Amino acid sequence: MSPTEKRKAASAATSTEEADPSSSSAAKKSRADVPDAETTSDSITDVVSHLHNLLQTKEKELKEREADFDRRVKSFESTHPSIGSDNDVIQLNVGGQTNIAVLRNTLTQFEDSMLAAKFSGRWDDSMEKDRDGNIFVDEDPDNFSLLLKFLRMRMKNNNQGGSVPERHRPKATYEFCSMLEYYNLMQGVYGHTWVGDKDAFTCEEIAYGTLSLCSKTSDDSTPELTTVVFPHRLTGLKLLEFTAEFEKGATGSVGWVEFNDNGADTAPSCINLTRSYPNGVFLNIAERKAYGPNNNNNANTILGENLRMNHTETATKLVCRRVGGTHKTQRKYSIELVDGTKIDATLIDPEPNYGNCVLPIIAFSGKVTVSGLRYAIGEL
Secondary structure (H helix, E strand, C coil): CCHHHHHHHHHHHHHHHHHCHHHHHHHHHHHHHCCCHHHHHHHHHHHHHHHHHHHHHHHHHHHHHHHHHHHHHHHHHHHCCCCCCCCCEEEEEECCCEEEEEEHHHHCCCCCCHHHHHCCCCCHHHCCECCCCCEEECCCHHHHHHHHHHHHHHHHHHHCCCCCCHHHCCCCCHHHHHHHHHCCCHHHHCCCCCEECCCCEEEEEEECCEEEEEECCCCCCCCCCEEEECCCCCCCCCEEEEEEEECCCCEEEEEEEEEECCCCCCCCCCCCCCCCCCCEEEEECCCCEEEECCCCCCCCEEEECCCCCCCCCCCEEEEEEEEECCCCCEEEEEEEECCCCEEEEEEECCCHHHCEEEEEEEEEECEEEEEEEEECHHHC
16 A cells, blocks of 8 residues: 555544544443453452352341241140140050050150150040040051150160160161151151260260260360261161251361271271362361362362351351262262352262271361251161
8 A cells, every 4th residue: 555545544544533433432432341350250259248148148037937936836835735644544556456555755755756746635636546446556566566665665764864775776677767757756766876986075965856066175275176977887777968067166077988887886086087088078167178089099189179168257057968879889979058059979889798888977176066867768
């Protein structure tokens, strides 16, 4: 292009811009509208913070509603007291085959169970009865008799300051445990069987189905992790789900790890959940990391990090589930935070002949509340 032609082109461009100045300003505005990386990052942080605050608000509202519901229930119970006495003798017709006489307080000793609610005395007039006036219980006579035998033993042992030893509890079968689930008695009969170093922690049932684990402080006041597991060898029952809540200031890890369930009453002290294990998935609260299975003991498999939790400021609540797989196959396990963050991994279910099992495990310093147990009764 000749110099003359270049001058003409420049003059034309200038004329166009003067004729339509909005085209230049629009281009500048378009460039100005493109957010930089820092602005985008701040926006995402604001959204996440808003969602977290919203979740905390909803959780607070839910707790307030639960408290209000509890108050209403107590008010109802105070104005509609049980018409039954603990010493009432109740005549039962079980399955149309067996007639049983039992004290009311034997049936109602687990106050939060459906069995206790049914035989509280409020519903005696509305329950089904046979021609002789006996309350009809539509259950297998053998299974219900096993339950009554346990309840009677527990009543006697409680009066003497003891409990029913594990070896004297009913054998866990699918039919029996299905009946227990219906009456909300699984945890009443089989309880929480978390085991570990008995000198390192205390264990207390603070409500039906809810257990408080509290580690003991060493002499030098140095926080040490106490490890407990839920073995299935004692009852033959495996867990499908449990909820662990670390109180504010408590720390540790929780999840699922394979180890030998050979009958020992303590968890291996070497399992402190600070690195990946070949067949395990767990979340470390202090590190805010989730570890997955790794066949190389010299490396870690990180499934998640920088998770939204701060154990020094708030309690940390997690729900651990076995969410997939069938008996004697690979299974998927998950750990979920209250904000919806979910970590999952597939673990190998070992052959039972080797004595190894994938078991729920908690390593903690401080106080942890465990609740919401669900059992894999379909595998019995």
